[in-house]
Amino acid sequence: MRSILLLSLLFMGFGLRPVTAQQCGVVDNLSYPVDTSVFRLAQDFGAPSPRHQGRYHTGEDWFLGRRAENYGVGLPVYAAASGRVTFSSPIGWGRDGGVVIIEHTVREGSLLYTRYGHMRETDTAKFPAQWSCVQAGEIIGAIGNVRPAPHLHFEVRVRDGTSPGPGYSWNDPFSDGFRQPVKAIRNGQAWVNPAFRWRLDLADERGPIAPPLELEDHSLLYLDANRLGRVTPDGRSLWRINLERPAVAITEHEGRPLLTYADGLMQRVNIDGTLAERWETGVALGEPVVIHDDLLIFHTPGHHLIAFGPDRQTVLWQLPDVPPVVRAEVAAQVIGLMTVTNEMLTVSLRGQLLDRANLREIGSMAAAPNGELRTYTAGGLWAILADGTWVEELEGVPAGGRSRAVLYTADDELYFYDQAVLHAYDRSRLLRWQVQLPDTIGGLTRLAEYGDILLLTSDHGNIVALQKATGGVCGITQIFGSDRARFWHSLGADGILRVAVSDQILGLDWRTFIGGCAT
Numbered sequence: 001m002r003s004i005l006l007l008s009l010l011f012m013g014f015g016l017r018p019v020t021a022q023q024c025g026v027v028d029n030l031s032y033p034v035d036t037s038v039f040r041l042a043q044d045f046g047a048p049s050p051r052h053q054g055r056y057h058t059g060e061d062w063f064l065g066r067r068a069e070n071y072g073v074g075l076p077v078y079a080a081a082s083g084r085v086t087f088s089s090p091i092g093w094g095r096d097g098g099v100v101i102i103e104h105t106v107r108e109g110s111l112l113y114t115r116y117g118h119m120r121e122t123d124t125a126k127f128p129a130q131w132s133c134v135q136a137g138e139i140i141g142a143i144g145n146v147r148p149a150p151h152l153h154f155e156v157r158v159r160d161g162t163s164p165g166p167g168y169s170w171n172d173p174f175s176d177g178f179r180q181p182v183k184a185i186r187n188g189q190a191w192v193n194p195a196f197r198w199r200l201d202l203a204d205e206r207g208p209i210a211p212p213l214e215l216e217d218h219s220l221l222y223l224d225a226n227r228l229g230r231v232t233p234d235g236r237s238l239w240r241i242n243l244e245r246p247a248v249a250i251t252e253h254e255g256r257p258l259l260t261y262a263d264g265l266m267q268r269v270n271i272d273g274t275l276a277e278r279w280e281t282g283v284a285l286g287e288p289v290v291i292h293d294d295l296l297i298f299h300t301p302g303h304h305l306i307a308f309g310p311d312r313q314t315v316l317w318q319l320p321d322v323p324p325v326v327r328a329e330v331a332a333q334v335i336g337l338m339t340v341t342n343e344m345l346t347v348s349l350r351g352q353l354l355d356r357a358n359l360r361e362i363g364s365m366a367a368a369p370n371g372e373l374r375t376y377t378a379g380g381l382w383a384i385l386a387d388g389t390w391v392e393e394l395e396g397v398p399a400g401g402r403s404r405a406v407l408y409t410a411d412d413e414l415y416f417y418d419q420a421v422l423h424a425y426d427r428s429r430l431l432r433w434q435v436q437l438p439d440t441i442g443g444l445t446r447l448a449e450y451g452d453i454l455l456l457t458s459d460h461g462n463i464v465a466l467q468k469a470t471g472g473v474c475g476i477t478q479i480f481g482s483d484r485a486r487f488w489h490s491l492g493a494d495g496i497l498r499v500a501v502s503d504q505i506l507g508l509d510w511r512t513f514i515g516g517c518a519t
Contacts, residue, residue: 026082026105027192030136030188030189031080033079034075034152040062045057045058045182046174056168057167059156062151072151073142074142077116077125077139078136079134079140080102080185081136085103086130086131093117097120099117101162103161112184113161114154114156117164119141155167187479187480195477199505202505205485206484206502208222208488208505209249210223210248212250212505215257239273241273243259246262260285263284266281266312266313267279281308281313286300286301294309295307297328299325303322305337326338328365331367334386335373339362342360344356344357344363346373355389359378363375363378363404364376364445366406369412371386376405377401378400381416403419403442403445405445407448407449413425413427415468420439422434422435422454424471438476440478441464443485445462449468453466453514455497458487460481461501462478465514472517474513475513475514479499487500488500496508
Protein backbone atom coordinates (compact mmCIF):
# COMPACT_ATOMS: atom_id res chain seq x y z
CA MET A 1 0.00 0.00 0.00
CA ARG A 2 2.91 2.38 0.78
CA SER A 3 4.33 1.92 -2.71
CA ILE A 4 0.96 2.72 -4.26
CA LEU A 5 0.69 5.88 -2.14
CA LEU A 6 4.21 7.00 -3.09
CA LEU A 7 3.49 6.35 -6.76
CA SER A 8 0.29 8.40 -6.56
CA LEU A 9 2.15 11.27 -4.87
CA LEU A 10 4.87 11.07 -7.53
CA PHE A 11 2.25 11.34 -10.29
CA MET A 12 0.67 14.31 -8.53
CA GLY A 13 4.05 16.05 -8.07
CA PHE A 14 4.69 15.92 -11.81
CA GLY A 15 1.13 16.86 -12.72
CA LEU A 16 0.43 13.29 -13.93
CA ARG A 17 -2.39 10.90 -13.09
CA PRO A 18 -2.75 7.15 -13.49
CA VAL A 19 -4.99 6.21 -16.39
CA THR A 20 -8.63 5.66 -15.46
CA ALA A 21 -10.72 2.62 -16.21
CA GLN A 22 -12.86 4.72 -18.55
CA GLN A 23 -9.76 5.63 -20.59
CA CYS A 24 -9.15 1.90 -20.98
CA GLY A 25 -12.52 1.41 -22.65
CA VAL A 26 -15.99 0.23 -21.69
CA VAL A 27 -16.60 -3.50 -21.34
CA ASP A 28 -17.97 -4.94 -24.58
CA ASN A 29 -17.08 -8.56 -23.87
CA LEU A 30 -16.75 -10.66 -20.72
CA SER A 31 -15.41 -14.20 -20.57
CA TYR A 32 -13.52 -16.62 -18.39
CA PRO A 33 -9.72 -16.22 -18.11
CA VAL A 34 -9.18 -19.91 -18.90
CA ASP A 35 -10.86 -22.35 -21.28
CA THR A 36 -13.64 -23.81 -19.12
CA SER A 37 -14.16 -26.66 -21.58
CA VAL A 38 -10.69 -27.90 -20.57
CA PHE A 39 -10.28 -26.59 -17.03
CA ARG A 40 -12.73 -27.76 -14.40
CA LEU A 41 -14.11 -26.09 -11.31
CA ALA A 42 -12.23 -27.46 -8.30
CA GLN A 43 -13.68 -25.20 -5.57
CA ASP A 44 -16.79 -23.09 -6.00
CA PHE A 45 -17.56 -19.58 -4.86
CA GLY A 46 -18.71 -19.38 -1.24
CA ALA A 47 -17.62 -22.92 -0.36
CA PRO A 48 -16.28 -23.34 3.21
CA SER A 49 -12.66 -24.53 3.16
CA PRO A 50 -11.38 -27.20 5.61
CA ARG A 51 -7.84 -26.00 4.84
CA HIS A 52 -8.74 -22.49 6.02
CA GLN A 53 -10.70 -23.23 9.22
CA GLY A 54 -14.03 -23.20 7.41
CA ARG A 55 -13.69 -19.72 5.95
CA TYR A 56 -15.67 -19.02 2.78
CA HIS A 57 -14.04 -19.07 -0.64
CA THR A 58 -14.24 -15.63 -2.28
CA GLY A 59 -13.76 -16.84 -5.86
CA GLU A 60 -13.64 -19.92 -8.06
CA ASP A 61 -10.65 -22.26 -8.41
CA TRP A 62 -10.05 -23.62 -11.93
CA PHE A 63 -7.90 -26.76 -12.21
CA LEU A 64 -6.67 -28.49 -15.36
CA GLY A 65 -6.52 -31.97 -13.84
CA ARG A 66 -3.90 -34.29 -12.40
CA ARG A 67 -3.51 -36.15 -15.67
CA ALA A 68 -2.49 -33.00 -17.52
CA GLU A 69 1.19 -32.42 -18.20
CA ASN A 70 2.65 -30.49 -15.25
CA TYR A 71 -0.95 -29.92 -14.09
CA GLY A 72 -1.14 -27.02 -16.53
CA VAL A 73 1.71 -25.03 -14.97
CA GLY A 74 2.73 -22.24 -17.35
CA LEU A 75 -0.49 -22.20 -19.39
CA PRO A 76 -1.62 -18.63 -20.16
CA VAL A 77 -4.27 -16.72 -18.23
CA TYR A 78 -6.29 -14.12 -20.14
CA ALA A 79 -7.97 -10.85 -19.11
CA ALA A 80 -11.70 -11.46 -18.71
CA ALA A 81 -12.49 -8.01 -20.15
CA SER A 82 -10.83 -4.75 -21.13
CA GLY A 83 -9.81 -2.44 -18.30
CA ARG A 84 -6.96 -0.93 -16.34
CA VAL A 85 -4.59 -2.85 -14.06
CA THR A 86 -4.90 -1.67 -10.45
CA PHE A 87 -2.65 -4.30 -8.87
CA SER A 88 0.08 -6.47 -10.40
CA SER A 89 2.68 -8.42 -8.47
CA PRO A 90 4.39 -11.78 -9.17
CA ILE A 91 4.73 -12.17 -5.38
CA GLY A 92 1.32 -10.79 -4.42
CA TRP A 93 0.55 -13.96 -2.45
CA GLY A 94 4.13 -14.83 -1.54
CA ARG A 95 4.84 -18.52 -2.07
CA ASP A 96 1.23 -18.93 -3.26
CA GLY A 97 2.02 -16.99 -6.42
CA GLY A 98 1.29 -13.69 -8.09
CA VAL A 99 -1.87 -11.62 -8.32
CA VAL A 100 -3.30 -9.29 -10.97
CA ILE A 101 -6.40 -7.12 -10.47
CA ILE A 102 -8.16 -5.37 -13.35
CA GLU A 103 -10.75 -2.60 -13.02
CA HIS A 104 -13.51 -2.58 -15.65
CA THR A 105 -16.08 0.06 -16.60
CA VAL A 106 -19.40 -1.48 -17.59
CA ARG A 107 -21.94 0.21 -19.86
CA GLU A 108 -23.89 2.10 -17.21
CA GLY A 109 -20.67 3.53 -15.73
CA SER A 110 -20.30 1.30 -12.69
CA LEU A 111 -17.01 -0.42 -11.88
CA LEU A 112 -16.23 -4.11 -11.63
CA TYR A 113 -12.98 -5.77 -10.57
CA THR A 114 -11.59 -9.14 -11.63
CA ARG A 115 -8.77 -10.74 -9.66
CA TYR A 116 -6.46 -13.52 -10.85
CA GLY A 117 -4.44 -15.38 -8.20
CA HIS A 118 -1.79 -18.14 -7.97
CA MET A 119 -0.09 -17.00 -11.20
CA ARG A 120 3.50 -16.83 -12.35
CA GLU A 121 5.39 -15.08 -15.14
CA THR A 122 6.96 -16.87 -18.10
CA ASP A 123 8.86 -15.69 -21.17
CA THR A 124 5.57 -15.43 -23.06
CA ALA A 125 3.25 -14.53 -20.19
CA LYS A 126 4.37 -11.35 -18.43
CA PHE A 127 2.38 -9.56 -15.75
CA PRO A 128 1.01 -6.22 -17.04
CA ALA A 129 2.24 -3.00 -15.46
CA GLN A 130 0.13 -1.36 -12.79
CA TRP A 131 -2.15 1.40 -14.19
CA SER A 132 -1.68 0.09 -17.74
CA CYS A 133 -4.62 -0.78 -20.01
CA VAL A 134 -5.26 -4.37 -21.07
CA GLN A 135 -7.64 -5.70 -23.69
CA ALA A 136 -10.10 -8.55 -23.31
CA GLY A 137 -8.30 -11.82 -24.01
CA GLU A 138 -4.81 -10.36 -23.49
CA ILE A 139 -2.35 -12.66 -21.68
CA ILE A 140 -1.75 -11.34 -18.14
CA GLY A 141 0.18 -14.24 -16.60
CA ALA A 142 0.36 -18.02 -16.40
CA ILE A 143 -0.80 -20.82 -14.10
CA GLY A 144 1.64 -21.08 -11.18
CA ASN A 145 2.98 -24.11 -9.32
CA VAL A 146 1.16 -23.59 -6.00
CA ARG A 147 -0.47 -25.52 -3.17
CA PRO A 148 -2.30 -27.89 -3.05
CA ALA A 149 -2.17 -28.22 -6.85
CA PRO A 150 -1.64 -25.74 -9.71
CA HIS A 151 -4.83 -23.78 -10.38
CA LEU A 152 -6.20 -20.31 -11.04
CA HIS A 153 -8.11 -18.47 -8.31
CA PHE A 154 -10.56 -16.15 -10.10
CA GLU A 155 -12.63 -13.48 -8.34
CA VAL A 156 -15.16 -10.84 -9.29
CA ARG A 157 -15.68 -7.88 -6.94
CA VAL A 158 -17.60 -4.62 -6.92
CA ARG A 159 -15.05 -2.77 -4.75
CA ASP A 160 -11.40 -2.80 -3.55
CA GLY A 161 -9.19 -3.00 -6.62
CA THR A 162 -5.81 -2.44 -4.94
CA SER A 163 -5.52 -5.26 -2.38
CA PRO A 164 -4.82 -8.90 -3.31
CA GLY A 165 -6.87 -10.04 -0.30
CA PRO A 166 -6.69 -13.49 1.31
CA GLY A 167 -8.99 -15.46 -1.03
CA TYR A 168 -11.12 -16.56 1.94
CA SER A 169 -13.38 -14.72 4.36
CA TRP A 170 -15.11 -15.36 7.68
CA ASN A 171 -17.96 -13.18 6.41
CA ASP A 172 -20.50 -13.91 3.72
CA PRO A 173 -18.44 -13.09 0.57
CA PHE A 174 -21.37 -11.30 -1.05
CA SER A 175 -21.62 -8.83 1.84
CA ASP A 176 -17.89 -8.09 1.44
CA GLY A 177 -18.34 -7.07 -2.20
CA PHE A 178 -17.51 -10.37 -3.88
CA ARG A 179 -19.74 -11.79 -6.62
CA GLN A 180 -20.18 -15.30 -8.00
CA PRO A 181 -17.93 -15.32 -11.10
CA VAL A 182 -20.10 -17.58 -13.27
CA LYS A 183 -23.10 -15.39 -12.53
CA ALA A 184 -21.23 -12.13 -13.14
CA ILE A 185 -19.79 -13.33 -16.44
CA ARG A 186 -23.03 -14.78 -17.78
CA ASN A 187 -25.04 -11.69 -16.85
CA GLY A 188 -22.29 -9.37 -18.07
CA GLN A 189 -22.31 -11.03 -21.48
CA ALA A 190 -26.06 -10.41 -21.74
CA TRP A 191 -25.73 -6.79 -20.60
CA VAL A 192 -23.34 -5.95 -23.45
CA ASN A 193 -25.75 -7.42 -26.01
CA PRO A 194 -26.88 -4.59 -28.37
CA ALA A 195 -30.52 -5.42 -27.55
CA PHE A 196 -30.05 -4.90 -23.80
CA ARG A 197 -32.04 -1.96 -22.45
CA TRP A 198 -32.38 -2.42 -18.69
CA ARG A 199 -32.35 -4.81 -15.80
CA LEU A 200 -33.90 -5.02 -12.34
CA ASP A 201 -32.12 -6.95 -9.59
CA LEU A 202 -34.26 -8.95 -7.17
CA ALA A 203 -33.51 -10.23 -3.68
CA ASP A 204 -34.52 -13.88 -4.13
CA GLU A 205 -32.24 -15.93 -6.39
CA ARG A 206 -35.10 -18.29 -7.18
CA GLY A 207 -36.79 -15.41 -8.96
CA PRO A 208 -40.16 -13.71 -8.57
CA ILE A 209 -42.50 -15.66 -6.25
CA ALA A 210 -45.11 -15.59 -9.02
CA PRO A 211 -45.16 -14.34 -12.61
CA PRO A 212 -45.00 -10.51 -12.78
CA LEU A 213 -48.13 -8.68 -13.88
CA GLU A 214 -47.73 -6.45 -16.94
CA LEU A 215 -50.00 -3.40 -16.83
CA GLU A 216 -51.48 -1.53 -19.81
CA ASP A 217 -48.61 0.98 -19.82
CA HIS A 218 -46.11 -1.95 -19.88
CA SER A 219 -44.92 -1.35 -16.34
CA LEU A 220 -44.60 -4.48 -14.20
CA LEU A 221 -45.85 -5.37 -10.76
CA TYR A 222 -43.69 -8.05 -9.17
CA LEU A 223 -43.33 -9.93 -5.88
CA ASP A 224 -39.87 -10.34 -4.37
CA ALA A 225 -38.95 -11.45 -0.85
CA ASN A 226 -42.15 -10.23 0.85
CA ARG A 227 -42.18 -7.00 -1.13
CA LEU A 228 -44.46 -5.78 -3.88
CA GLY A 229 -42.81 -3.50 -6.42
CA ARG A 230 -43.54 -1.67 -9.63
CA VAL A 231 -40.97 -1.16 -12.38
CA THR A 232 -41.52 1.38 -15.16
CA PRO A 233 -41.56 0.35 -18.84
CA ASP A 234 -37.91 1.40 -19.14
CA GLY A 235 -36.79 -0.58 -16.10
CA ARG A 236 -36.75 2.02 -13.30
CA SER A 237 -38.05 1.06 -9.88
CA LEU A 238 -41.10 3.24 -9.30
CA TRP A 239 -42.06 2.02 -5.82
CA ARG A 240 -41.66 -0.91 -3.43
CA ILE A 241 -43.77 -1.69 -0.38
CA ASN A 242 -43.11 -4.18 2.41
CA LEU A 243 -46.05 -6.52 2.90
CA GLU A 244 -47.49 -7.34 6.30
CA ARG A 245 -47.72 -11.05 5.46
CA PRO A 246 -46.27 -13.42 2.83
CA ALA A 247 -47.84 -13.10 -0.61
CA VAL A 248 -48.04 -15.79 -3.30
CA ALA A 249 -49.43 -14.10 -6.42
CA ILE A 250 -50.12 -10.79 -8.15
CA THR A 251 -52.83 -11.17 -10.82
CA GLU A 252 -55.45 -9.08 -12.59
CA HIS A 253 -59.09 -9.08 -11.54
CA GLU A 254 -61.79 -6.89 -13.02
CA GLY A 255 -59.17 -4.67 -14.62
CA ARG A 256 -57.23 -4.06 -11.39
CA PRO A 257 -54.21 -5.75 -9.76
CA LEU A 258 -55.09 -8.32 -7.11
CA LEU A 259 -52.66 -9.50 -4.44
CA THR A 260 -53.09 -13.00 -2.97
CA TYR A 261 -51.53 -13.85 0.39
CA ALA A 262 -50.42 -17.24 1.70
CA ASP A 263 -53.16 -17.21 4.36
CA GLY A 264 -55.84 -16.88 1.66
CA LEU A 265 -56.48 -13.16 1.99
CA MET A 266 -57.00 -11.34 -1.31
CA GLN A 267 -56.50 -7.58 -1.67
CA ARG A 268 -56.76 -5.08 -4.49
CA VAL A 269 -53.74 -2.91 -5.27
CA ASN A 270 -53.81 0.63 -6.61
CA ILE A 271 -51.20 1.51 -9.19
CA ASP A 272 -49.67 4.09 -6.83
CA GLY A 273 -48.70 1.29 -4.42
CA THR A 274 -51.51 1.73 -1.89
CA LEU A 275 -53.54 -1.29 -0.84
CA ALA A 276 -57.33 -1.23 -1.14
CA GLU A 277 -60.29 -3.46 -0.25
CA ARG A 278 -59.67 -7.04 0.76
CA TRP A 279 -61.52 -10.25 1.56
CA GLU A 280 -60.85 -13.62 3.16
CA THR A 281 -61.12 -16.91 1.26
CA GLY A 282 -60.50 -19.10 4.29
CA VAL A 283 -57.89 -21.37 2.70
CA ALA A 284 -54.08 -21.41 3.02
CA LEU A 285 -52.39 -21.14 -0.37
CA GLY A 286 -49.01 -21.90 -1.89
CA GLU A 287 -47.58 -20.99 -5.27
CA PRO A 288 -49.97 -20.35 -8.18
CA VAL A 289 -50.17 -23.27 -10.60
CA VAL A 290 -52.46 -21.84 -13.30
CA ILE A 291 -53.16 -18.18 -14.11
CA HIS A 292 -55.25 -18.33 -17.28
CA ASP A 293 -58.16 -16.03 -18.14
CA ASP A 294 -60.75 -16.61 -15.39
CA LEU A 295 -58.96 -19.71 -14.09
CA LEU A 296 -56.83 -19.18 -10.96
CA ILE A 297 -55.48 -22.39 -9.39
CA PHE A 298 -53.14 -22.68 -6.40
CA HIS A 299 -51.25 -25.54 -4.81
CA THR A 300 -51.76 -25.61 -1.04
CA PRO A 301 -49.43 -26.54 1.83
CA GLY A 302 -51.71 -29.54 2.41
CA HIS A 303 -51.05 -30.78 -1.17
CA HIS A 304 -54.40 -29.88 -2.65
CA LEU A 305 -55.24 -27.94 -5.78
CA ILE A 306 -57.65 -25.07 -5.12
CA ALA A 307 -59.47 -23.42 -8.03
CA PHE A 308 -61.13 -20.02 -7.61
CA GLY A 309 -63.98 -18.73 -9.71
CA PRO A 310 -64.19 -15.42 -11.56
CA ASP A 311 -65.17 -13.56 -8.37
CA ARG A 312 -61.92 -14.71 -6.69
CA GLN A 313 -63.90 -15.53 -3.55
CA THR A 314 -65.68 -18.75 -4.43
CA VAL A 315 -63.73 -22.03 -4.40
CA LEU A 316 -64.95 -23.85 -7.52
CA TRP A 317 -63.27 -27.14 -6.73
CA GLN A 318 -60.52 -28.85 -4.78
CA LEU A 319 -58.37 -31.81 -5.80
CA PRO A 320 -56.53 -33.69 -3.01
CA ASP A 321 -53.22 -35.58 -3.03
CA VAL A 322 -51.34 -33.44 -5.55
CA PRO A 323 -47.55 -33.11 -5.04
CA PRO A 324 -45.92 -29.73 -5.82
CA VAL A 325 -46.34 -28.90 -9.49
CA VAL A 326 -43.32 -28.28 -11.75
CA ARG A 327 -45.10 -27.62 -15.05
CA ALA A 328 -48.73 -26.85 -15.94
CA GLU A 329 -50.52 -26.33 -19.22
CA VAL A 330 -54.15 -25.38 -19.92
CA ALA A 331 -55.87 -26.53 -23.10
CA ALA A 332 -59.47 -25.79 -24.04
CA GLN A 333 -60.53 -29.27 -22.88
CA VAL A 334 -58.16 -30.33 -20.10
CA ILE A 335 -55.38 -29.20 -17.75
CA GLY A 336 -52.05 -31.01 -17.62
CA LEU A 337 -49.89 -31.01 -14.47
CA MET A 338 -46.39 -32.46 -13.99
CA THR A 339 -45.18 -32.87 -10.42
CA VAL A 340 -41.92 -33.18 -8.48
CA THR A 341 -42.66 -36.92 -8.13
CA ASN A 342 -42.54 -37.33 -11.94
CA GLU A 343 -46.27 -37.83 -12.26
CA MET A 344 -48.53 -36.35 -14.89
CA LEU A 345 -52.08 -35.53 -13.86
CA THR A 346 -54.78 -34.79 -16.41
CA VAL A 347 -57.61 -32.77 -14.86
CA SER A 348 -60.85 -31.48 -16.35
CA LEU A 349 -61.65 -27.78 -16.14
CA ARG A 350 -64.19 -28.73 -13.45
CA GLY A 351 -61.56 -30.37 -11.27
CA GLN A 352 -62.16 -34.04 -12.09
CA LEU A 353 -59.01 -36.17 -12.10
CA LEU A 354 -59.09 -37.91 -15.51
CA ASP A 355 -55.73 -39.66 -15.51
CA ARG A 356 -52.64 -40.08 -13.35
CA ALA A 357 -49.52 -41.41 -15.08
CA ASN A 358 -46.02 -42.16 -13.81
CA LEU A 359 -43.23 -40.72 -15.96
CA ARG A 360 -39.54 -41.57 -16.07
CA GLU A 361 -38.94 -37.83 -15.75
CA ILE A 362 -41.05 -34.77 -16.29
CA GLY A 363 -41.50 -33.65 -19.86
CA SER A 364 -43.21 -30.72 -21.56
CA MET A 365 -46.74 -29.90 -22.63
CA ALA A 366 -48.56 -27.68 -25.12
CA ALA A 367 -52.13 -26.82 -26.06
CA ALA A 368 -53.15 -27.82 -29.58
CA PRO A 369 -55.43 -25.63 -31.75
CA ASN A 370 -58.21 -28.28 -31.57
CA GLY A 371 -58.42 -27.88 -27.78
CA GLU A 372 -56.57 -31.08 -26.91
CA LEU A 373 -53.44 -31.28 -24.79
CA ARG A 374 -50.12 -32.54 -26.14
CA THR A 375 -47.28 -33.88 -24.04
CA TYR A 376 -43.70 -34.69 -24.96
CA THR A 377 -42.25 -37.26 -22.55
CA ALA A 378 -39.59 -39.93 -22.47
CA GLY A 379 -42.19 -42.21 -24.03
CA GLY A 380 -42.72 -39.98 -27.06
CA LEU A 381 -45.18 -37.36 -28.29
CA TRP A 382 -48.79 -37.88 -27.20
CA ALA A 383 -52.22 -36.34 -27.67
CA ILE A 384 -54.38 -36.29 -24.52
CA LEU A 385 -58.08 -36.30 -25.29
CA ALA A 386 -60.92 -34.68 -23.36
CA ASP A 387 -61.50 -37.87 -21.33
CA GLY A 388 -57.81 -38.19 -20.37
CA THR A 389 -56.99 -40.91 -22.92
CA TRP A 390 -53.43 -40.87 -24.32
CA VAL A 391 -52.99 -41.41 -28.08
CA GLU A 392 -49.60 -41.41 -29.79
CA GLU A 393 -49.33 -38.24 -31.88
CA LEU A 394 -46.21 -38.92 -33.95
CA GLU A 395 -44.09 -42.03 -34.26
CA GLY A 396 -40.31 -42.14 -34.17
CA VAL A 397 -39.64 -38.90 -32.31
CA PRO A 398 -36.64 -38.81 -29.93
CA ALA A 399 -37.39 -39.36 -26.26
CA GLY A 400 -38.57 -36.27 -24.43
CA GLY A 401 -37.73 -35.22 -20.89
CA ARG A 402 -37.00 -32.36 -18.51
CA SER A 403 -34.88 -30.28 -20.90
CA ARG A 404 -37.27 -30.62 -23.84
CA ALA A 405 -40.01 -28.35 -25.15
CA VAL A 406 -42.97 -28.66 -27.50
CA LEU A 407 -45.12 -26.07 -29.30
CA TYR A 408 -48.20 -26.25 -31.52
CA THR A 409 -48.73 -23.00 -33.40
CA ALA A 410 -52.06 -21.42 -34.26
CA ASP A 411 -51.63 -22.94 -37.75
CA ASP A 412 -51.13 -26.39 -36.15
CA GLU A 413 -47.47 -26.57 -37.07
CA LEU A 414 -45.40 -28.64 -34.65
CA TYR A 415 -42.04 -27.71 -33.15
CA PHE A 416 -40.17 -29.63 -30.51
CA TYR A 417 -36.77 -29.20 -28.94
CA ASP A 418 -34.72 -32.27 -28.06
CA GLN A 419 -31.08 -32.52 -26.92
CA ALA A 420 -29.88 -29.35 -28.63
CA VAL A 421 -31.91 -30.06 -31.81
CA LEU A 422 -35.04 -28.14 -32.80
CA HIS A 423 -37.41 -30.01 -35.13
CA ALA A 424 -40.13 -28.44 -37.30
CA TYR A 425 -43.12 -30.29 -38.82
CA ASP A 426 -45.87 -28.93 -41.04
CA ARG A 427 -49.62 -29.48 -40.55
CA SER A 428 -49.35 -32.85 -42.31
CA ARG A 429 -46.62 -33.83 -39.83
CA LEU A 430 -43.95 -33.92 -42.50
CA LEU A 431 -40.50 -32.86 -41.34
CA ARG A 432 -39.60 -29.40 -42.64
CA TRP A 433 -36.21 -28.82 -41.01
CA GLN A 434 -33.94 -29.68 -38.09
CA VAL A 435 -31.47 -27.24 -36.52
CA GLN A 436 -28.64 -27.90 -34.09
CA LEU A 437 -28.61 -25.38 -31.24
CA PRO A 438 -25.83 -24.69 -28.70
CA ASP A 439 -25.49 -27.50 -26.17
CA THR A 440 -25.40 -24.93 -23.35
CA ILE A 441 -29.21 -24.77 -23.44
CA GLY A 442 -30.45 -26.72 -20.44
CA GLY A 443 -32.92 -26.99 -17.61
CA LEU A 444 -36.65 -26.58 -18.08
CA THR A 445 -37.28 -25.12 -21.53
CA ARG A 446 -40.27 -23.48 -23.21
CA LEU A 447 -41.15 -22.58 -26.78
CA ALA A 448 -43.38 -19.68 -27.81
CA GLU A 449 -44.28 -18.05 -31.15
CA TYR A 450 -44.34 -14.35 -32.01
CA GLY A 451 -45.36 -13.92 -35.64
CA ASP A 452 -42.60 -15.42 -37.78
CA ILE A 453 -40.29 -15.93 -34.80
CA LEU A 454 -39.93 -18.77 -32.30
CA LEU A 455 -38.64 -17.97 -28.83
CA LEU A 456 -36.95 -20.59 -26.67
CA THR A 457 -36.35 -19.77 -23.00
CA SER A 458 -35.16 -21.83 -20.05
CA ASP A 459 -34.63 -21.68 -16.28
CA HIS A 460 -30.89 -21.72 -17.02
CA GLY A 461 -31.34 -18.23 -18.48
CA ASN A 462 -31.24 -19.12 -22.19
CA ILE A 463 -33.02 -16.71 -24.57
CA VAL A 464 -32.99 -17.80 -28.23
CA ALA A 465 -35.02 -16.35 -31.13
CA LEU A 466 -35.29 -18.36 -34.37
CA GLN A 467 -37.00 -18.08 -37.75
CA LYS A 468 -40.04 -20.32 -38.01
CA ALA A 469 -39.47 -20.81 -41.73
CA THR A 470 -35.86 -22.04 -41.57
CA GLY A 471 -34.78 -22.45 -37.95
CA GLY A 472 -32.09 -19.83 -38.44
CA VAL A 473 -30.93 -18.22 -35.20
CA CYS A 474 -31.98 -14.55 -35.11
CA GLY A 475 -30.74 -13.66 -31.64
CA ILE A 476 -29.22 -15.49 -28.69
CA THR A 477 -28.10 -14.56 -25.19
CA GLN A 478 -28.08 -16.02 -21.69
CA ILE A 479 -28.42 -14.67 -18.19
CA PHE A 480 -27.72 -16.52 -14.97
CA GLY A 481 -30.18 -19.22 -14.01
CA SER A 482 -30.31 -22.63 -12.35
CA ASP A 483 -32.47 -25.70 -11.83
CA ARG A 484 -34.11 -23.97 -8.87
CA ALA A 485 -34.89 -20.72 -10.70
CA ARG A 486 -38.34 -19.61 -11.79
CA PHE A 487 -38.61 -18.09 -15.26
CA TRP A 488 -41.13 -15.99 -17.18
CA HIS A 489 -41.25 -13.77 -20.25
CA SER A 490 -43.57 -11.37 -22.05
CA LEU A 491 -43.24 -9.50 -25.34
CA GLY A 492 -45.04 -6.19 -24.94
CA ALA A 493 -46.69 -4.12 -27.67
CA ASP A 494 -43.97 -1.54 -26.95
CA GLY A 495 -41.42 -3.91 -28.54
CA ILE A 496 -39.63 -4.83 -25.30
CA LEU A 497 -39.09 -8.48 -24.42
CA ARG A 498 -39.23 -8.76 -20.63
CA VAL A 499 -37.59 -11.84 -19.16
CA ALA A 500 -37.44 -12.88 -15.50
CA VAL A 501 -34.97 -15.60 -14.51
CA SER A 502 -33.48 -16.15 -11.07
CA ASP A 503 -32.93 -12.78 -9.35
CA GLN A 504 -33.14 -10.58 -12.44
CA ILE A 505 -35.77 -9.07 -14.73
CA LEU A 506 -34.27 -8.08 -18.07
CA GLY A 507 -35.55 -5.78 -20.82
CA LEU A 508 -34.44 -6.48 -24.42
CA ASP A 509 -35.37 -4.50 -27.51
CA TRP A 510 -37.11 -7.13 -29.63
CA ARG A 511 -36.30 -5.76 -33.11
CA THR A 512 -32.64 -5.32 -32.20
CA PHE A 513 -32.51 -8.79 -30.67
CA ILE A 514 -33.91 -10.55 -33.75
CA GLY A 515 -31.76 -8.42 -36.07
CA GLY A 516 -32.12 -9.27 -39.76
CA CYS A 517 -35.10 -11.55 -39.03
CA ALA A 518 -37.29 -8.48 -38.36
CA THR A 519 -39.94 -7.88 -41.01
